[in-house]
Every structure is written in C-alpha cells, then in structure tokens.
Amino acid sequence: MPIVLAIADDHEIFRKGVIEIISSWDEFSVTIEANDGKDLIHRIAKANTQPNICIIDINMPEMNGYDTLAEIKKQWPKIKVMVLTMLKDEYCFIKMIRNGADGFLSKNSNPKELRKALLSIHESGVYHSDLMARKFIRVMQETDVIPKFSDKELELLKLCASDLTYAQIADKMSITERSVAGYRDNLFHKLNVNSRVGLAMCAIKMGIVPID
Numbered sequence: 001m002p003i004v005l006a007i008a009d010d011h012e013i014f015r016k017g018v019i020e021i022i023s024s025w026d027e028f029s030v031t032i033e034a035n036d037g038k039d040l041i042h043r044i045a046k047a048n049t050q051p052n053i054c055i056i057d058i059n060m061p062e063m064n065g066y067d068t069l070a071e072i073k074k075q076w077p078k079i080k081v082m083v084l085t086m087l088k089d090e091y092c093f094i095k096m097i098r099n100g101a102d103g104f105l106s107k108n109s110n111p112k113e114l115r116k117a118l119l120s121i122h123e124s125g126v127y128h129s130d131l132m133a134r135k136f137i138r139v140m141q142e143t144d145v146i147p148k149f150s151d152k153e154l155e156l157l158k159l160c161a162s163d164l165t166y167a168q169i170a171d172k173m174s175i176t177e178r179s180v181a182g183y184r185d186n187l188f189h190k191l192n193v194n195s196r197v198g199l200a201m202c203a204i205k206m207g208i209v210p211i212d
Helices: 012-023 037-046 065-075 090-098 111-124 134-142 151-159 166-173 177-191 196-205
Strands: 003-008 028-034 053-056 080-085 103-106
Touching: 003 012, 003 037, 003 111, 012 028, 012 111, 028 037, 037 053, 037 065, 053 065, 053 111, 065 080, 065 090, 080 111, 090 196, 103 111, 151 166, 151 177, 151 196, 166 177, 177 196
Parallel strands: 003 028, 003 053, 053 080, 080 103
Antiparallel strands: none
C-alpha cells in the first residue's frame, strides 16, 4: 500500500510542483491538496482514508501552520506532520516542535531529500535536517541519561522553549545577558547541541517543558 499524503500550501504553483514530484515515486500517493490549513482540516474530515503524513507550510491564510498542526494533532494524533517552509527563524521551529511537528524541511531542499524525509517520518516517526539538530534527536532516542543542571541552567533551559528573546530571558532571570550566554554555553556542552532550537528540543524531550 502506498504512503498516503496530504499537502497544504497557498502557493498553487509550488504545491502543484511538489505533488508532481511526489507522484513520480511509487511509495506515495497524494490524495488531498488544500489551499490553507482550514481547507486541509475540512478535507481530512471528509476523506474516506486519512493521510499518513500531512505536508504543511507555516505561513498560510485562513489558518496558519501553527494552528493547523495543533488541530491535526488534536483530532488525528496518529497523523504525522512535516513542515515544509522557507522560514528559518528559531522561534518558528520551537513553536512547531511544541505543537507536535514530526519533521522539518526547507523549501530549498532537493527532491531527493524530500523523499528521504517522507520515508523517514513514515518509518521512524521523525525527520529533521541538520538545522533541527538531528544528531541530538538520535542521541536522546538512544539514551535516557539526563545531565545534571544547576538551578540557573534549568531555568534557562525552560525559557529557551519560550518566545522570549535572550534579553528578555536575562531580565526574567534577573541576570545579565552575558550570564545568560554563559549558562547557554554550558547547556550546549552538556547536551551536545549548538543552537537554541536544540536546547528547546532537549527541554521538550526530557519533559522539562510540556508539549502544548
């Protein structure tokens, strides 16, 4: 049986192009295409067969990717969701992770990586490019060992999964931005990650920050 896909993107030319590429692969069948998140939710609800994976953008009219993802996970928790976007801001990724995204891919990616991502999500339940700290995810899946954190490191780790800037975090923690940078670097070393996104994923994976 082919892997059933749904795609939502308000740019019709891009959407049609992605569908044409995917349709050339025997493993997949695109059964639903939608202009935006609201349209996607409606079509999934009406479909005889639910998709295995939904491909969505973040910036969409009517219902954006954040709300679309949250609604899919609420109504159909078994459906995997891959975010295909041009956005690279770490806050976007953190919010999508907390809403339950199973994978991320840049719209600049080539068809080979798109196929690889879809197969990975279907087979192992997750796909993240290097930008999304794949190495970290693999390590955290293979071990339950959690490093020891100081109170300040733990507080910062929680706040890294918020939408606060580092300056706002410093103010909330009543310390300087330089101190925040120091604690952040300690966390980078302890958790073997090199970005705030990695720290946020770490906090979520360990249950320090709940998934919304």
